[in-house]
Amino acid sequence: MRTSRGLSIVLVTIALVLASSMAAVPSQQVDTLRFVWFTDGPDLPAIQALVDVFNAKNPDIKVDLSIVPFAQLNTLLTTQAAAGQAPDVARVTEPYRFDSYALDLRPYLQDKSFPKAFLAAAQVLTTLPNGAVFGFPSDFTMNGPFINLSLVQKAGLSLPKGDRVSWSDWMDLAVKTAKATGVPYAAAVDRSGHRLDGFIQTMGGGYFTPNGKDVRINSPATEKAINYFVQLNKNGTMPLEVWAGGGAGYADARQLFVNQQLVFYVSGNWQMAFFRQAIGNKFDWKVVLNGCEVQCGGMPGGKFLIAFKDTKAPAKVARLMEYLGSRASIESMDQTAYFLPTRNDLLKEGVKYPGNNDDMNTFIKGIGLMPKAAFVDNYNSHFGPIADEVRDRVTQAIIGELTVEQALDRAQATAKDLLK
Amino acid sequence: MRGTQPCASRKAARGGASRAPTAHGRLRPRLAPYLFLAPNLLVFGVFIIVPAVWNFYLSLFRVSLQAPPAYVGLANFGYLARQDDVFWHAVRNTVVFVVGDVLLILVLALVIALLLNAPIRFRGFFRSIFFYPVLLSPVIVAEIWRWVLNTQYGLANAFLRAVRLPPQPWLLRADYALDWVIISHVWATVGFFALILLAGLQAIQPALYEAAEVDGATRWHSLRHITLPLLMPSVFVVFILGTIRAVQVFEYIFVLTGGGPGFATLTIVQYIYRAGFQLNEFGLASAASLLLVTVLAMLTVLQYVLGRMGEAI
Numbered sequence: 001m002r003t004s005r006g007l008s009i010v011l012v013t014i015a016l017v018l019a020s021s022m023a024a025v026p027s028q029q030v031d032t033l034r035f036v037w038f039t040d041g042p043d044l045p046a047i048q049a050l051v052d053v054f055n056a057k058n059p060d061i062k063v064d065l066s067i068v069p070f071a072q073l074n075t076l077l078t079t080q081a082a083a084g085q086a087p088d089v090a091r092v093t094e095p096y097r098f099d100s101y102a103l104d105l106r107p108y109l110q111d112k113s114f115p116k117a118f119l120a121a122a123q124v125l126t127t128l129p130n131g132a133v134f135g136f137p138s139d140f141t142m143n144g145p146f147i148n149l150s151l152v153q154k155a156g157l158s159l160p161k162g163d164r165v166s167w168s169d170w171m172d173l174a175v176k177t178a179k180a181t182g183v184p185y186a187a188a189v190d191r192s193g194h195r196l197d198g199f200i201q202t203m204g205g206g207y208f209t210p211n212g213k214d215v216r217i218n219s220p221a222t223e224k225a226i227n228y229f230v231q232l233n234k235n236g237t238m239p240l241e242v243w244a245g246g247g248a249g250y251a252d253a254r255q256l257f258v259n260q261q262l263v264f265y266v267s268g269n270w271q272m273a274f275f276r277q278a279i280g281n282k283f284d285w286k287v288v289l290n291g292c293e294v295q296c297g298g299m300p301g302g303k304f305l306i307a308f309k310d311t312k313a314p315a316k317v318a319r320l321m322e323y324l325g326s327r328a329s330i331e332s333m334d335q336t337a338y339f340l341p342t343r344n345d346l347l348k349e350g351v352k353y354p355g356n357n358d359d360m361n362t363f364i365k366g367i368g369l370m371p372k373a374a375f376v377d378n379y380n381s382h383f384g385p386i387a388d389e390v391r392d393r394v395t396q397a398i399i400g401e402l403t404v405e406q407a408l409d410r411a412q413a414t415a416k417d418l419l420k
Numbered sequence: 421m422r423g424t425q426p427c428a429s430r431k432a433a434r435g436g437a438s439r440a441p442t443a444h445g446r447l448r449p450r451l452a453p454y455l456f457l458a459p460n461l462l463v464f465g466v467f468i469i470v471p472a473v474w475n476f477y478l479s480l481f482r483v484s485l486q487a488p489p490a491y492v493g494l495a496n497f498g499y500l501a502r503q504d505d506v507f508w509h510a511v512r513n514t515v516v517f518v519v520g521d522v523l524l525i526l527v528l529a530l531v532i533a534l535l536l537n538a539p540i541r542f543r544g545f546f547r548s549i550f551f552y553p554v555l556l557s558p559v560i561v562a563e564i565w566r567w568v569l570n571t572q573y574g575l576a577n578a579f580l581r582a583v584r585l586p587p588q589p590w591l592l593r594a595d596y597a598l599d600w601v602i603i604s605h606v607w608a609t610v611g612f613f614a615l616i617l618l619a620g621l622q623a624i625q626p627a628l629y630e631a632a633e634v635d636g637a638t639r640w641h642s643l644r645h646i647t648l649p650l651l652m653p654s655v656f657v658v659f660i661l662g663t664i665r666a667v668q669v670f671e672y673i674f675v676l677t678g679g680g681p682g683f684a685t686l687t688i689v690q691y692i693y694r695a696g697f698q699l700n701e702f703g704l705a706s707a708a709s710l711l712l713v714t715v716l717a718m719l720t721v722l723q724y725v726l727g728r729m730g731e732a733i
Contacts, residue, residue, distance in 0.1 A: 074697060074698075075693075075697040078697060078700075079697075097700065184572070240571070240589055240592045240681075241570075241571060241572065241592065244589075244592045244680060244681035244682070245571070245591060245592045245677075245680065245681060246678070246680065247674075247677065247678025247679075247680055248674060248678030248679050248680070248690070248693075248694065248698075249678065249698070261572075385698065385699045385700055388698045388699065389699065392682070392683070392694075395680060395681060395682050396682035396683060398681075398682070399592070399593070399594045399680075399681040399682045399684065400594060401594050401682040401683065401684065402682075410505060413503075414699075418699065418701075420482075
């Protein structure tokens with residue numbers, strides 16, 4: 001009797017242990033999704049918060065967010081993708097570079113109308129010719145200048161009035177302010193073919209012909225704009241450090257602006273949140289409209305989230321993409337990082353930012369003033385490499401390795417070759 | 421006596437008949453060296469030979485962003501030779517860099533090695549000082565020099581301002597950016613080569629100097645007729661190693677100047693990087709890398725041939 005009771009206890013114990021261990025076995029497989037992000041600064045906590053919420057709500061997915069420097073982004077992703085080691089999802093500025101590695105999200109999307117929720121002109125860059133959708137535009141960007149108001153006031157000057165201020169008026173103001181206040185540099189433009197194109201557009205030039213099938217880099221209008229830009233670099237209005245000393249790729253001048261070594265800085269809305277944090281109450285600054293010459297300037301742009309086909313969990317990738325592209329996620333991201341929205345509903349209703357609404361409205365106003373050619377250029381699938389080529393050739397002209405004419409002729413020849 | 425007994429005799433002594441080796445037995449000694457080499461050959465094949473063949477294959481194609489790769493034969497090589505001014509810029513910069521870098525290294529490494537071989541005080545300390553930059557990553561060294569030569573807040577311009585001289589755009593002028601790249605690279609690497617020459621100097625028999633001194637030779641005579649001739653094998657090693665390293669230089673210049681200003685410091689390896697990863701012209705990048713491999717292979721053969729000639733002498 002005692003033996004059978006003991007046996008029963010042992011059996012019950014074993015059964016309980018087995019039952020509890022079976023309960024501990026996860027009912028679903030947990031997949032880790034590699035998510036590569038480059039950061040402009042304050043967007044990092046925003047995306048991290050979104051990822052944390054997603055991870056908490058989706059126990060079968062662990063999103064591993066990794067940060068890479070923007071200057072190395074294309075190199076890293078191209079290498080990884082070519083080696084079959086691409087991440088599952090990445091934030092990029094030139095999605096067409098990764099067309100061959102794109103994951104068609106359509107079969108896995110819960111909401112089949114998801115791609116239609118975004119600005120069509122931008123969504124097309126994450127849509128392949130066969131209709132495959134491999135991502136969405138996560139934020140819209142607009143180029144524009146920032147000006148140090150405190151320095152202008154200290155110099156006893158005031159901002160020009162109206163919406164159609166020429167570049168030369170802005171440069172005059174910046175030079176006079178720099179001279180009066182002892183600031184080393186009057187103006188700077190990011191070392192970027194994208195930013196340069198915005199400048200060129202104002203003089204009626206551009207990289208691509210209106211139909212986007214050919215290039216016009218050595219057109220008279222583009223040459224006029226580049227001559228002016230090169231002169232600004234050569235005469236000391238702009239710091240040589242940014243374009244001549246900017247190395248092999250992109251270089252910005254935001255630290256010069258934050259350190260009050262620069263009066264006028266042409267960059268874009270993605271610097272907003274960083275300036276709010278880094279400048280704080282140290283001095284007053286303001287976003288102004290791009291210069292207007294033949295036409296008003298500016299350049300649209302944006303960042304995209306794309307999915308790669310090497311993923312082992314495409315359905316889960318689609319779930320992550322739908323979450324990150326949802327209205328709530330995009331709105332939260334835009335408010336924290338001062339991005340411009342890409343969703344049609346938010347574009348219609350607007351985003352309420354926690355501060356600097358006037359500055360954000362200046363960027364939004366600039367979108368309406370931009371020439372159509374700016375959109376043609378930016379949304380051309382060869383824009384990235386051609387913009388890099390123009391940037392490098394213009395640098396050669398700045399340092400005197402080539403004349404402007406030679407630089408543009410060579411950029412034109414290379415660009416034509418890239419289009420073949 | 422037993423200890424030196426041949427194996428076959430030992431077998432015979434143990435009563436075993438001496439048998440002719442089987443085919444299997446004959447094959448084993450022949451196969452053994454290849455078996456030992458196999459792991460290395462496998463790694464070499466997978467990571468060197470296969471990518472090299474693939475690289476050659478890729479150089480025959482035009483690769484673009486959207487279209488599938490298109491076979492173009494030797495057109496990429498033709499484009500490099502006739503049309504691409506950036507490539508020739510890179511070739512010229514690479515030649516200037518290699519000649520300047522190797523010459524400076526040869527002279528300075530020799531001087532440093534001679535000084536460190538002399539009976540001076542704190543010799544060990546100075547040896548460490550000269551070798552120290554070699555221990556640093558090229559990226560760190562480049563960052564240090566970027567700071568030293570920065571126009572705004574760099575150490576070099578701070579010194580110039582202190583002595584009331586105008587600051588200089590050291591790395592921002594196309595005419596002398598490459599000079600500064602060479603100087604800073606020599607600073608970073610000369611310690612390694614000085615060490616090789618120092619080892620060569622220490623292998624020279626002191627008796628030779630004593631005999632020369634007895635015969636009335638001056639220090640200059642000893643240097644010219646004893647030190648330099650006997651140091652030539654080490655100088656040759658420094659020359660070849662320095663040349664190969666200079667031709668291959670990438671990360672150092674990439675961090676220091678990025679090949680700029682303009683293309684003033686762009687070398688061939690950076691050209692390959694630019695063609696591949698910025699312009700997405702992987703066929704062109706492969707063609708250029710094949711040309712680089714050819715130059716490096718020629719240098720390696722030269723090293724081998726001259727090395728064998730040295731042994732023969």
